[in-house]
Amino acid sequence: MSMPLELSKASTLGHTCYFYEDEHDRLELLVEYLEQGVKNNELCIYVTSYDLPEIKNILTEENESLGKAIASGGIQIFGTKSTYMLSGRFVADYMLSNLESFIEDAHSQGYSGLRTVGEMQWVFHNSDKVENSLFYEKLVNKLNISEPAFVGLCLYPDDTLSMKESDDILKVHPTVVYKDRIMKSPLYAN
Numbered sequence: 001m002s003m004p005l006e007l008s009k010a011s012t013l014g015h016t017c018y019f020y021e022d023e024h025d026r027l028e029l030l031v032e033y034l035e036q037g038v039k040n041n042e043l044c045i046y047v048t049s050y051d052l053p054e055i056k057n058i059l060t061e062e063n064e065s066l067g068k069a070i071a072s073g074g075i076q077i078f079g080t081k082s083t084y085m086l087s088g089r090f091v092a093d094y095m096l097s098n099l100e101s102f103i104e105d106a107h108s109q110g111y112s113g114l115r116t117v118g119e120m121q122w123v124f125h126n127s128d129k130v131e132n133s134l135f136y137e138k139l140v141n142k143l144n145i146s147e148p149a150f151v152g153l154c155l156y157p158d159d160t161l162s163m164k165e166s167d168d169i170l171k172v173h174p175t176v177v178y179k180d181r182i183m184k185s186p187l188y189a190n
Contacts, residue, residue: 014150017154017169017176018153035066037115041111043076043114047078047083047119048118090129099116116150119155120154170187
């Protein structure tokens, strides 16, 4: 898969979701998305449920410039629990505060903006997390309007989502990447 041209220019996209088919697709888009952030001098934040040392090694092996950016702090990688959870619960205001802090860090450190990517497969294992996560996604859209130097990509495994879950995700993301195509979300309503 080659990253869609519009996604490589993601600074105009804002908040996007990506339904990936398999791990190869996820990793390929992730590498290209982060590489574009490094090229754009954006602070890149990647939140993942994968083993942190392992994912750092994988990204470094996939792309030398990513390895350098990880080493210099231009790409920061965090675990989902430490980033999304407050006392074991997903709290939208807490996560939004984290995101606002990342934006401030990007500006104060001289980056042109903030680029985030988050693994979201953990959300759909608990109904409380789903509702809070969807509320958070709506808050991100409002933040994106007030902070145009922020772009965010949410990664969802296509094969584990129900139709309702996919629809709920599409309702809170203005744009979507699916099977090499990027488009306005057909269900998004702000």
